[in-house]
Amino acid sequence: MAKLTFYYNLLSQPSRALYIFFKKAEVPFEKKVVDLMKGEQFTAEFEAINPFKKVPVINANGFVLSESIAILRYICRTYKVADHWYPKDSVKQAQVDEYLEWQHTNTRANCALYCLHKVFWPVLYGKPLNERRVAELEKNMITILDLIENVWLKNKMFLCGNEISISDIIAICEIEQPRMAGFNPYANRPNLTSWKMRTVKYLSPYYEEANEILEMYVAKHNKTIGKLNSHI
Numbered sequence: 025m026a027k028l029t030f031y032y033n034l035l036s037q038p039s040r041a042l043y044i045f046f047k048k049a050e051v052p053f054e055k056k057v058v059d060l061m062k063g064e065q066f067t068a069e070f071e072a073i074n075p076f077k078k079v080p081v082i083n084a085n086g087f088v089l090s091e092s093i094a095i096l097r098y099i100c101r102t103y104k105v106a107d108h109w110y111p112k113d114s115v116k117q118a119q120v121d122e123y124l125e126w127q128h129t130n131t132r133a134n135c136a137l138y139c140l141h142k143v144f145w146p147v148l149y150g151k152p153l154n155e156r157r158v159a160e161l162e163k164n165m166i167t168i169l170d171l172i173e174n175v176w177l178k179n180k181m182f183l184c185g186n187e188i189s190i191s192d193i194i195a196i197c198e199i200e201q202p203r204m205a206g207f208n209p210y211a212n213r214p215n216l217t218s219w220k221m222r223t224v225k226y227l228s229p230y231y232e233e234a235n236e237i238l239e240m241y242v243a244k245h246n247k248t249i250g251k252l253n254s255h256i
């Protein structure tokens with residue numbers, strides 16, 4: 025099996041997804057934490073690994089690959105992992121792909137941007153809060169969460185069928201992130217709530233391990249976020 029080096033930061037949703045997947049699917053990896061807060065992604069050393077200056081990235085015996093979805097598909101094709109993660113059956117695989125393609129411009133685009141605008145930029149980088157943009161992103165995010173509740177999770181245990189797949193890991197990491205901004209994605213969404221419980225139970229204890237830093241971060245910044253919330 026190729027030696028796998030994993031560059032990541034657990035405050036990053038796609039990094040957490042890969043971390044949980046590697047652990048749960050028993051894909052051994054060497055850890056390389058990239059300190060995004062200190063700007064390590066902008067160093068010449070990291071730029072030589074990923075010219076896009078983002079995490080996650082892997083180096084599998086000299087093959088360097090960025091983009092979480094490409095990485096997940098590559099690992100599922102190359103390593104011995106259980107079939108349910110990314111089924112070989114053409115129809116089942118297409119169903120997993122359907123969510124993975126959809127999420128880029130829906131779940132990821134809206135949940136991640138909401139957190140960037142509401143928490144990361146104003147709290148961490150001191151940029152003025154753009155209330156109009158935050159309100160717009162929150163509205164979009166609600167539409168997306170309702171689609172997940174009513175379409176993706178309609179009559180199914182998991183997003184792409186009755187078995188867990190890489191789509192569920194990617195989704196849960198994105199959907200959890202707005203909690204940092206004081207937004208509860210599960211309120212009045214029973215399908216999403218029971219899916220979360222099922223998914224977390226399946227991914228435990230790696231889910232909690234990967235999310236520990238996020239929870240600490242939420243607690244640490246609670247006061248500042250609380251102040252920001254009162255202005256929106």
Ligand SMILES: N[C@@H](CCC(=O)N[C@@H](CS)C(=O)NCC(=O)O)C(=O)O
Binds near residue numbers: 079
């Ligand atoms: N589409 C990419 C997204 C990568 C990405 O946006 N990474 C963020 C963290 S979630 C990052 O490294 N940001 C650092 C920066 O923009 O300076 C993937 O799924 O891997």
